[in-house]
Amino acid sequence: MRRQFPLALCFIAGLFMAVQYFIPHPTVQDMYERLLIWLQTLLAFAFLLGTVSLVRLHYHKIRHRADDRGYSWVTLLALCLMIGLGFFHSAHHAQGSPFDKMFQNVQVPIEATMFSLLAFYVASAAFRAFRARTLESTLLLVAACIVMLGRVPIGDMIHSSIPAATRWILEVPNLAAKRGIMIGVGLGMMATSLKIILGIERAWMGGGD
Amino acid sequence: MGTIIWTTIGAILTLSVYSFLYKDNPFYKFAEHLVVGISAGYYLVIYYFNFIQPNVVAPVFQLRFGDEVIELGSSMWWLALIPGLLGLLLYTRFFPKIGWIGRWSLGIYVGGYAGLGLSPIMQARVLNQIGANALPLTSITNVFLIVGLIGTLTYFFFSMKHKGVLGALARVGIVFLMVGFGASFGYTVMSRVSLLIGRVGFLLQDWLHLI
Numbered sequence: 145m146r147r148q149f150p151l152a153l154c155f156i157a158g159l160f161m162a163v164q165y166f167i168p169h170p171t172v173q174d175m176y177e178r179l180l181i182w183l184q185t186l187l188a189f190a191f192l193l194g195t196v197s198l199v200r201l202h203y204h205k206i207r208h209r210a211d212d213r214g215y216s217w218v219t220l221l222a223l224c225l226m227i228g229l230g231f232f233h234s235a236h237h238a239q240g241s242p243f244d245k246m247f248q249n250v251q252v253p254i255e256a257t258m259f260s261l262l263a264f265y266v267a268s269a270a271f272r273a274f275r276a277r278t279l280e281s282t283l284l285l286v287a288a289c290i291v292m293l294g295r296v297p298i299g300d301m302i303h304s305s306i307p308a309a310t311r312w313i314l315e316v317p318n319l320a321a322k323r324g325i326m327i328g329v330g331l332g333m334m335a336t337s338l339k340i341i342l343g344i345e346r347a348w349m350g351g352g353d
Numbered sequence: 354m355g356t357i358i359w360t361t362i363g364a365i366l367t368l369s370v371y372s373f374l375y376k377d378n379p380f381y382k383f384a385e386h387l388v389v390g391i392s393a394g395y396y397l398v399i400y401y402f403n404f405i406q407p408n409v410v411a412p413v414f415q416l417r418f419g420d421e422v423i424e425l426g427s428s429m430w431w432l433a434l435i436p437g438l439l440g441l442l443l444y445t446r447f448f449p450k451i452g453w454i455g456r457w458s459l460g461i462y463v464g465g466y467a468g469l470g471l472s473p474i475m476q477a478r479v480l481n482q483i484g485a486n487a488l489p490l491t492s493i494t495n496v497f498l499i500v501g502l503i504g505t506l507t508y509f510f511f512s513m514k515h516k517g518v519l520g521a522l523a524r525v526g527i528v529f530l531m532v533g534f535g536a537s538f539g540y541t542v543m544s545r546v547s548l549l550i551g552r553v554g555f556l557l558q559d560w561l562h563l564i
Contacts, residue, residue: 185440
């Protein structure tokens with residue numbers, strides 16, 4: 145019951161979702177749509193579960209007077225503020241609402257800045273790549289330099305053929321490599337999906353009985 | 354006035370994150386923890402109003418008490434209870450003795466999405482890609498594409514030792530892969546730098562009005 149029943153549910157749900165593409169009967173399609181809604185709803189509940197875990201983690205830190213408990217207060221208060229603005233402000237989704245303003249002026253700037261930080265770290269990674277002396281790393285570096293130069297006006301000013309070389313790299317060797325990777329990833333995903341449906345892959349059940 | 358305050362908040366948070374370039378510090382940690390709380394709250398509200406409210410709360414409660422509405426069909430309101438109950442079962446993991454019940458919901462979720470993905474993955478990631486690369490050998494470009502794809506796939510074929518023809522093809526695959534990774538690397542650098550330009554532009558233009 146503890147392990148076999150979830151495996152049976154997994155098999156039935158997986159098999160139904162896999163074969164419904166080939167059965168265009170209204171009843172099957174109605175069941176498919178209903179199951180899809182269930183899956184989406186489960187995703188929302190799972191996200192809620194993650195939020196509960198986050199709250200428990202920070203509550204634990206505050207309760208046990210951890211050194212950095214001040215930051216836990218920041219996280220919890222920010223979470224409560226957003227929930228309050230979202231649930232108790234009637235037009236939370238409207239543009240310009242306090243909920244939207246918090247998103248646009250706090251979340252968006254911090255996330256964009258965190259991603260832009262990578263520009264500095266990518267530069268240091270490029271520096272390390274410059275020092276590598278193998279054929280492979282040289283190819284990588286030359287391709288990267290041509291692509292970067294070909295996408296900005298200075299590339300054309302240095303030499304008129306750089307934009308064309310960029311296009312060729314993107315449309316020929318890059319495309320061939322990406323297709324190979326995509327086919328490999330696709331086959332891997334299918335194999336993993338089949339293993340999950342057939343109960344060979346059971347890591348999702350976690351440990352224990 | 355409100356705009357100035359919000360812009361200043363955004364600017365201070367931007368500078369707080371950039372302070373990490375010097376070293377880890379309280380300003381960065383504050384911004385880091387703040388964004389975790391804000392984004393968790395944001396997505397919680399979005400998920401609730403996009404999925405839980407229309408699919409569980411509205412059908413069950415509104416129809417149950419005779420109100421008008423919904424898409425699921427009035428005589429089938431009880432079907433909306435199922436995703437709600439399955440969702441609640443996920444929370445049994447907080448109680449070790451009955452935590453295994455949560456696997457029922459997980460089983461449906463994992464199996465459902467595994468099955469849902471099978472055909473589209475086969476179509477989009479495998480068949481379409483092979484079809485797009487099945488080109489006539491009438492130009493150098495086509496030859497490059499075909500040899501590059503075969504070489505790349507050979508490089509990831511581990512059932513035989515890479516020796517002889519297989520080794521040569523795998524070597525060709527490495528060359529194509531490295532050029533591909535280089536192109537991706539270049540694109541990543543460009544996107545990060547454009548984000549950096551955007552943030553600096555925000556500080557100098559929107560906040561300080563210097564440019």
